[in-house]
Amino acid sequence: MQIGLFHSIQWPEGSDQSDRYAQALTQACHADALGFDSVWLTEHHFSRHGIVSDSLMVLAHLAARTSHVRLGTAVSVLPLHHPLRFAEAAATADQLSGGRIDLGIGRGYQPGEFRGFGVDIAEKNAMFDEALEVLRLVWSADGPASHSGTYFSFEDAAPQPRPFQQPHPPLWVATDSPGGLAMCAAQDWGVLLPQGTSLTVTEGQMKRYADALADAGCGPERARAYLARATHLAPTDAQAWAEAEGPYREFLGYADRLRQRGTEGRETGGRSPFDLDADLRSSVLFGSPETIISGLEAIRELGIESVMLFMHMGGLPHEKIMASMDLFAREVLPVAHEM
Amino acid sequence: MQIGLFHSIQWPEGSDQSDRYAQALTQACHADALGFDSVWLTEHHFSRHGIVSDSLMVLAHLAARTSHVRLGTAVSVLPLHHPLRFAEAAATADQLSGGRIDLGIGRGYQPGEFRGFGVDIAEKNAMFDEALEVLRLVWSADGPASHSGTYFSFEDAAPQPRPFQQPHPPLWVATDSPGGLAMCAAQDWGVLLPQGTSLTVTEGQMKRYADALADAGCGPERARAYLARATHLAPTDAQAWAEAEGPYREFLGYADRLRQRGTEGRETGGRSPFDLDADLRSSVLFGSPETIISGLEAIRELGIESVMLFMHMGGLPHEKIMASMDLFAREVLPVAHEM
Numbered sequence: 177m178q179i180g181l182f183h184s185i186q187w188p189e190g191s192d193q194s195d196r197y198a199q200a201l202t203q204a205c206h207a208d209a210l211g212f213d214s215v216w217l218t219e220h221h222f223s224r225h226g227i228v229s230d231s232l233m234v235l236a237h238l239a240a241r242t243s244h245v246r247l248g249t250a251v252s253v254l255p256l257h258h259p260l261r262f263a264e265a266a267a268t269a270d271q272l273s274g275g276r277i278d279l280g281i282g283r284g285y286q287p288g289e290f291r292g293f294g295v296d297i298a299e300k301n302a303m304f305d306e307a308l309e310v311l312r313l314v315w316s317a318d319g320p321a322s323h324s325g326t327y328f329s330f331e332d333a334a335p336q337p338r339p340f341q342q343p344h345p346p347l348w349v350a351t352d353s354p355g356g357l358a359m360c361a362a363q364d365w366g367v368l369l370p371q372g373t374s375l376t377v378t379e380g381q382m383k384r385y386a387d388a389l390a391d392a393g394c395g396p397e398r399a400r401a402y403l404a405r406a407t408h409l410a411p412t413d414a415q416a417w418a419e420a421e422g423p424y425r426e427f428l429g430y431a432d433r434l435r436q437r438g439t440e441g442r443e444t445g446g447r448s449p450f451d452l453d454a455d456l457r458s459s460v461l462f463g464s465p466e467t468i469i470s471g472l473e474a475i476r477e478l479g480i481e482s483v484m485l486f487m488h489m490g491g492l493p494h495e496k497i498m499a500s501m502d503l504f505a506r507e508v509l510p511v512a513h514e515m
Numbered sequence: 516m517q518i519g520l521f522h523s524i525q526w527p528e529g530s531d532q533s534d535r536y537a538q539a540l541t542q543a544c545h546a547d548a549l550g551f552d553s554v555w556l557t558e559h560h561f562s563r564h565g566i567v568s569d570s571l572m573v574l575a576h577l578a579a580r581t582s583h584v585r586l587g588t589a590v591s592v593l594p595l596h597h598p599l600r601f602a603e604a605a606a607t608a609d610q611l612s613g614g615r616i617d618l619g620i621g622r623g624y625q626p627g628e629f630r631g632f633g634v635d636i637a638e639k640n641a642m643f644d645e646a647l648e649v650l651r652l653v654w655s656a657d658g659p660a661s662h663s664g665t666y667f668s669f670e671d672a673a674p675q676p677r678p679f680q681q682p683h684p685p686l687w688v689a690t691d692s693p694g695g696l697a698m699c700a701a702q703d704w705g706v707l708l709p710q711g712t713s714l715t716v717t718e719g720q721m722k723r724y725a726d727a728l729a730d731a732g733c734g735p736e737r738a739r740a741y742l743a744r745a746t747h748l749a750p751t752d753a754q755a756w757a758e759a760e761g762p763y764r765e766f767l768g769y770a771d772r773l774r775q776r777g778t779e780g781r782e783t784g785g786r787s788p789f790d791l792d793a794d795l796r797s798s799v800l801f802g803s804p805e806t807i808i809s810g811l812e813a814i815r816e817l818g819i820e821s822v823m824l825f826m827h828m829g830g831l832p833h834e835k836i837m838a839s840m841d842l843f844a845r846e847v848l849p850v851a852h853e854m
Contacts, residue, residue: 193676197610220675221603222659227675229603233572237611240579258597260632264560264568271536272576292659292672293599320561320631333631336559336566337532 177476177512180214180484181207181501182250182371182404184226186427188491193227199494201238203487206498208242210505215242216250216280216402216484221289225434232269232277239273248278250368250404250484251350255284255303256293259310260333267339275340280368280402281308282350286434303327315344348402352381357388364398371404371486372428374458375474378403382478399479407461407485408492409468409503416462416500423490424460430490461485465507472508476515483512516815516854519553519823520546520840521589521710521743523565525766527830532566538833540577542826545837547581549844554581555589555619555741555823561631564773571608571616578612587617589707589743589823590689594623594642595632598649599672606678614679619707619741620647621689625773642666654683687741691720696727703737710743710825711767713797714813717742721817738818746800746824747831748807748842755801755839762829763799769829800824804846811847815854822851 185200187193204215217234220226228234235247247269252262270277283304284290290297306325313321320332339345348366349356360367369381386396408420461471475483485504487497524539526532543554556573559565567573574586586608591601609616622643623629629636645664652660659671678684687705688695699706708720725735747759800810814822824843826836 187675194610194679197676201611222671222673222675228607229675230572230600230607233569233575233604233607234611236572237575237579240576258632261569261600265572268567268569268572271533272540272573288671291670293597294667294669328633330633331630332561332627334561336526336561336568337536340533 177472177480177515178213178402178482179504179509179512180216180246180248180402180482181212182216182218182484182486183228183488184218184220184486185228186488186490187224187227188426189224191491196227199497200488201234201241202494203497203501204238204245205241206501208245210501211509212245212505213482214246214248214278214484216248216278216404218250219253219256220286221256222292223286223288223434225286225431230265232265235277236269236272239269239276245276246278247273247276248280248348250280250348250402251282252279253284253289254281254307255295255300256289257307259307259328260314260330260335262307263311263314263335264337266345267335267337270340270345271337273340275345277339277341277345278348278366279345280348280350280366282368288434288437299327311344315339348400352384354384354388357385358391361385361388361392361394361398364400366400366402369401369403369480371406372459374455375478376458378475378480379478382480386479396479400482401480402482402484403475403480404484404486405461405471405475406459406489407468407487407500407504408489408496409463409465409500409508411464411503413463413467416464416467419496420460420462420489420492421456423492424456424462426490465503468504468508469511472512472515516811516819516851517552517741517821518843518848518851519555519585519587519741519821520551521555521557521823521825522567522827523557523559523825524567525827525829526563526566527765528563530830535566538836539827540573540580541833542836542840543577543584544580545840547584549840550848551584551844552821553585553587553617553823555587555617555743557589558592558595559625560595560628562625562627562773564625564770569604571604574616575608575611578608578615584615585617586612586615587619587687589619589687589741590621591618592623592628593620593646594634594639595628596646598646598667599653599669599674601646602650602653602674603676605684606674606676609679609684610676612679614684616678616680616684617687617705618684619687619689621707627773627776638666650683654678687739691723693723693727696724697730700724700727700731700733700737703739705739705741708740708742708819710745711798713794714817715797717814717819718817721819725818735818739821740819741821741823742814742819743823743825744800744810744814745798745828746807746826746839746843747828747835748802748804748839748847750803750842752802752806755803755806758835759799759801759828759831760795762831763795763801765829804842807843807847808850811851811854 410416749755
């Protein structure tokens with residue numbers, strides 16, 4: 177399996193933003209040093225849920241402080257970007273990292289983020305589609321390209337620099353709908369599966385993905401899925417749960433309030449990636465190294481070869497996260513890499 | 516005096532983008548190691564004139580590879596940015612650099628860049644003004660801010676992270692108009708003066724700036740002006756000119772074609788920052804260390820305390836630029852720092 181570190185840089189009440197950034201960057205560099213395969217950053221706006229707003233910039237900074245990890249967005253919220261700016265930013269980060277960028281893209285779900293940019297959340301799917309169309313246009317064009325669309329129109333744009341990886345960094349789409357999975361299967365894009373879901377839900381998602389691959393004439397071995405999982409290790413299960421459950425529930429509760437906030441009874445089109453009805457025990461990797469290895473084996477059996485670990489939840493202290501990472505690297509990572 | 520390195524990462528025909536990025540980053544890190552005070556990056560789009568499109572991202576990367584230089588944009592083209600995204604990017608770079616960001620802002624002048632983003636260049640001044648208004652709004656707000664304008668409208672946006680430097684990184688405005696200089700004088704923002712102008716033109720600009728400061732009730736000692744100057748050093752004047760004049764004329768010619776391109780007789784509102792009628796001898800710093808020291812003294816006498824050196828022009832080879840930087844650092848920088 178491939179193992180990533182998934183980070184959103186939350187900003188709990190009473191904490192300092194600069195401290196939170198410094199700790200997150202230290203954790204990301206530690207992941208690189210410990211032999212993790214990737215670091216993934218979310219994109220969020222205007223709240224304590226995550227203060228990484230310019231995800232590709234933070235990845236470009238990490239490119240200079242890490243040596244081998246792949247650097248991914250999980251996800252860039254395409255409807256909130258101008259696609260030409262996004263093409264430029266992705267290519268710049270790709271140049272600065274020597275081709276280590278993975279581009280996870282999604283539609284967004286927090287009403288406050290859309291309102292904060294003056295964008296109607298009801299249009300997010302159409303905007304996602306058009307932004308992706310623009311990206312594919314400029315990535316495939318040999319010279320200047322023009323586009324006249326519903327949301328974006330421009331003439332003779334040839335975004336520079338060009339990506340280091342040609343024709344573009346690998347794409348990963350946050351999706352579990354039949355249509356989205358069919359697109360990923362047809363284009364050979366990866367699939368990002370959300371954290372917070374029970375394994376039963378994940379199994380259903382992988383079944384739909386296998387169907388989509390079959391419809392595209394491919395076998396299930398072509399699946400490329402990266403699953404996010406809240407993760408915390410300690411010497412015993414009891415200690416791991418005692419340390420992580422409170423901070424994780426705090427994180428989930430805040431995320432759910434953001435999803436609801438400001439909807440005032442209207443249909444927002446926003447859907448949380450967190451399935452809060454899931455049995456907590458089957459939706460996280462909290463425990464001793466042995467428990468985590470069993471959890472990863474169960475994930476691997478679903479045909480999933482890559483897991484990104486969400487380790488900094490709520491107010492969980494930096495030192496506990498670093499200890500959890502160390503324990504993972506020592507006891508679990510060598511086993512996971514052989515699964 | 517303060518000495519900066521000014522870079523645009525040009526992409527001459529036949530050169531490789533990744534090589535150009537790598538060389539530019541090496542030069543920027545070298546400037547830091549040699550004791551330069553700052554590194555400034557332009558923002559350009561869609562052409563060979565400069566392939567830094569996401570300037571703040573490149574600065575955030577350099578933050579990890581340099582130790583002391585200030586990191587500035589010269590300039591960020593405000594009409595081509597969503598101001599909330601710009602606020603987020605500036606603050607992120609400021610966090611990642613521990614407060615080393617300087618924000619140079621301007622209106623833009625290349626018609627192709629505006630057309631490429633589908634923005635009417637005739638609106639650039641109004642867009643600049645509104646974008647700056649939004650930035651000042653969100654930098655001064657304690658919580659979420661709303662704005663309903665001609666170009667940008669949003670509700671309850673509180674860009675995160677907040678800048679490391681409070682309330683925001685130092686602003687520098689590319690301007691030499693009485694109105695622009697009056698704004699800088701009143702707000703205590705710095706002024707960016709363009710390269711390519713003769714010293715006579717620069718003297719007139721500084722006179723207008725002094726007038727603006729006087730109108731704001733300040734003496735000329737309050738002036739904060741950063742002047743850009745094409746610069747190349749070699750052991751003799753003859754060698755410096757032989758190496759640099761061709762590449763510099765090539766750079767100027769290409770820049771002028773971009774300014775004209777696609778105007779088709781229309782008034783574009785675009786004005787080149789390069790005064791191509793200037794006597795080349797009085798608008799650049801090419802020569803031996805002694806000649807450069809004299810040139811800097813002449814600039815210092817105009818009341819200018821900071822100069823950013825534009826050293827990578829046209830196809831001038833990387834090794835020549837590094838040698839020129841070394842010579843500057845050895846023979847000129849200690850003298851300049853005492854001026």
